[in-house]
Amino acid sequence: MADKEVTIFIVDVARSMGKQHNGRKQSDLDWSLQWVYDSITNIVFTGRKTLQVGVLGLGTDHTDNAMEAMEGGESYKHISVLQPVAQLLLPEVTNLPKVLKSSRTDDRDIVSAIILGVDMINRHCKHLKFKKKLFVVTNAVASHIDEDDIEQLAQQFKDNNIELTVLGVDFDDAEYGFKQEDKPEEKAKNEITLKQLVDLAGGQFGTMQEAIDNLSRPAIKAVRPTPTYRGQLRLGDPTQYDTALSIDVERYMKVSVRKPPTASAYVIRSNASADDMESENLQSVHNLYKYRVKGDDYEGGAKVLEREELAKGYEYGRTAVSISESEQNITRYETEAAYDILGFLPADNIERYMLMDNANIVVAQKGNDKAAMALSSLIHSLFELGSVAIGRLVKKDMTEPILTVLSPLVEADYESLVENVLPFAEDVRSYRFPPLDKVLTVSGKALTEHRNLPSKKLLDNMSDFVDKMMLVDEAGDEMMAIDDTFSPHLHTIEGAIKDRAVNANDPKKNKDVPERKQAYALMQKPPSALQDQAKPALEKLKDAADVKKVEKAKKGRGRTRDRQTEKPLSGLDIDALLSKTRPTKKTNNIDPNNAIPDFQRVLASTADMLIIKDTFKEMQAFVEDLVKNDYGQKNYDRVLELLGVMRTEAIGFEVDDFYNEFLCDFKVKLFKGQLGDGRQELWYKIRKGDLGLASKEENATSTMSKAEADELMKAKSTTK
Structure with missing residues (x-):
């Protein structure tokens, strides 16, 4: 189980934090909140309930804390609990920018806020085992810090195992190489006092400049290792042979491919009100599968079945052979959890392309000295002989076995077997x-x-x-x-998600993707x-x-190019011999049985715009006829193919307006039901297949902008 952890952020929101210092264009608060939001969203991103977060506002206009009404509560004025300790979700993250705003006062006590933070941690954790962290973000301007209780407060951090970190705006840091010139005397004194507190508490003290600079590089996330196999590594069968080798081992993930988060499908709740938050208006999409069986014996020619009524079938030639669940248990290959060494090979015989999947490590069982000694002997033997072991792994009973190669890893203070998965015969593709x-x-x-x-x-x-x-x-x-x-692709997507979560209520920020960090581009x-x-x-x-260098070819052809071609030696007009009679305005140019070649032939053989326009009209009529006479979407693939050819040729011959007019008219008829009922799904396939309207970005002769084309392609009913 993952460790429980509680983190308190004390953020100074006093009036001085709302001002700009040291030549920055942002206020001290906005500048510091970059790090605060990044730290909080990193915690939220894990989705772990065991990670609890609380936020204290220091220097707020009002006062809201547990010690306000107690004796001596005067020193706790202008300190507010902005977020009680809890697991943060999207609504809480979205609410933080509303409350983390600079106030109209500089009256606050940083030490009192730290005492409140310690109290919040102790009240929440009680005597349970937690990792406890407290972060303080302040510029320490126009604030007096009482030094009398410093030693006693530092002892509380040690007694309760709380990690204290103070990040100061424009604080001096000799190790990082930052120093503020002409620092106010009071700020310099407060900085020394906070540094003394951190040293006594055994915490960390740094300048916000270093924290902001580190945001350009993704933080390394610690992952608690979880064994994927616990059992014996065997050489021979210990149940039959006394000479067989059996070592208690554990298998852990070593290197794994991390992929960007994927989007999930949501819809707006039917009972959502306009006052609800956007995130609360959504609900997950659940898939419901229906299976239809055709047959003359069924009412309406078909019968609807549920998934539970189906049986698995396997192809045997052109016939489906059904095997029931009870019969499948007989055919299932029975295995038991074990890790067997099948043999040994020279390491040079293992080619790099043979290694598949992620890398794992195999180590001796924790606390088992006998297993550690035995495995160490095996590792050093392989290392000295330049060999590897071929293994057969079954992680759990009744699971499929995998073949692995175990390579020795020997370092000064560490040794293990590195495991890679080997391919089976059907995994190998030989070219x-x-x-x-x-x-x-x-x-x-x-x-x-x-x-x-x-x-x-x-x-x-x-x-x-x-x-x-x-x-x-x-x-x-x-x-x-x-x-x-690191992977810039992965962290750019994660950064966009975090920015959208924090700025969900800001119309100026939630429409654009955040600016990409320079380190990602490098x-x-x-x-x-x-x-x-x-x-x-x-x-x-x-x-x-x-x-x-090859010059970029022009997109346009046909009517904009010189049509004089090289005359053959025979003097014969090859085009006239191989093609039909040159089309005229009154001729039906398109044969439904040969639509695409006829369409391309007409466009290539004439520069008459009236003939080209009539040809598009003929193709439109043919496409609409296919849709009208469709049954069970059997004509949709052919319709999409025709649209693809029409669009490509229209852009190529710079007559894309003909295609745009056709598609707009086609959409109107489709959504009005003039081409038959229930045909709207075809429009989704058209959008998915990139067969939309041609814009100026694709062809300079188009009269339609990209924004107009995207708007007209939206799947909604249209009137003409």
Whole structure:
């Protein structure tokens, strides 16, 4: 079970925090809240109920705390509990920007707020086991701190195992290299007092500048290891042979691919009111599956079945063979949880492409010295012989076995077996490619010099370029250490979600994606020093490879290009011999049985705009006829294919307005039911297939903007 944790944030919202200092364009409060919101949303992102958060406002206009009415409560004025200790969800996060605003007073006592924070933690945790943290964010301006109770307060942090962290706006930090010039005397004195409190409490003291700078890099998240297998690692069968080896081991995840969070489908509740919060108006979408069986014996020609009424069937040739649940138990392969070593191989025989899935580690059972000694002997034997073990793992009884390769990992203070999954025969895909160092002729002769083969000059220049692109400088230092890299794609999405959660009620911020952090952009291109280092080698490589820039081809063709083609040697008009008679305005150009070739032939053979427009009208009539006569969506694929050809040709010949007019008219008829009832789902397929209206961004001759095209493509009924 994950550890319980409670965190209290004391945020100074006094009047001085609402002012700008040290040349910043943001107020001290807005600047500091970047770190506060990031820390809180990181906690919310985990979704763990065991992570509890509370927020105290220091220097608020009003007073709202448990010690206000007690004797000596004067020192607790202008301190308010803005968020009681609890698991934060979206409504609480959205509410924080409303209450974390600068006040009209500077009258507050930072030490009193810290005492209140300790009291909140103790009241919530009582004598239970919790990780306890308290963060203080302040600029310590226009505030007097009483030093009398510093030692007693610090002792409370030690006695209750509370971690204290003070982040000061423009506080000096020699280790980080930040110092504020011309600091007010009172602020400097308060800063020394807070530093003394932190040192006595064994906490952390830092400047907000360092915390803000660290926001550009994602924080490393500690994950509590959970064993995915606990049992014996066996060499031989201990139940049959006395010489068999059996070691008690545990298996843990070592390296795993982390994917960005995926979106979930929600709908607005039918009973939601306008006063409810947006997040409270939503409810999850649940899928309901219905299965229809056709048959003349059923009423209406079909019968609806529930999933429970279905049986699994397996293909045997062109026939479906049904196997019931009871019969499947007989065919199921029975296994028992175990980790067996099948044999040993030289490590050189394991190719990199054979390793699949994530990496795991296998270590001895905790507290089992005998198992640790036995596993250590196996690890060192493999390491000294340069070998690996091939294993067969069954995680739980009656689960499918997997084949693994166990490689020894030996370090100064750590040793284990690194596990990778091996592919089965059906996982391997073998592809044959022609050789890269020779060209085989039809007669079977091998040519080592050919126009499709690289020359020695090109190979040498490519080798030099690769050497210059090494992420190690001349001094042997890494330009981009693997421990400092991260996925910008993953963290950009997470950052957008956090920003949307905090600014859900701010119309100015919730419409745009937040500005991307500079550190994320740097992860998507080589370091500038590396580019400068490799530039000379790259120029030589371009010269050796004879690289030339290819001009971008124009989209338009047909009526905007010169139609004079090269005359064949025979003098015959090939187009006239192979195509039908050149279309005229009164001819039916489209054959329903050969619609797409006829449509393309007409557009390629005429520049008459009236003929082209009539051809689009004929295609429209044909498409509408397919929709009208559709049964069970059997014609939808053909309709989508026709629309794709029409759209491509319209953009290519710069007559995209013809397609746009057709699609708008088609939508009106579709939603009015003129093409049959229940045909609206076709519009969703059109949108999903990127067959929408052509805009100016795709073709400069279009009269429709991207915004207009997107608006008209929305799935709603339209009047014309």
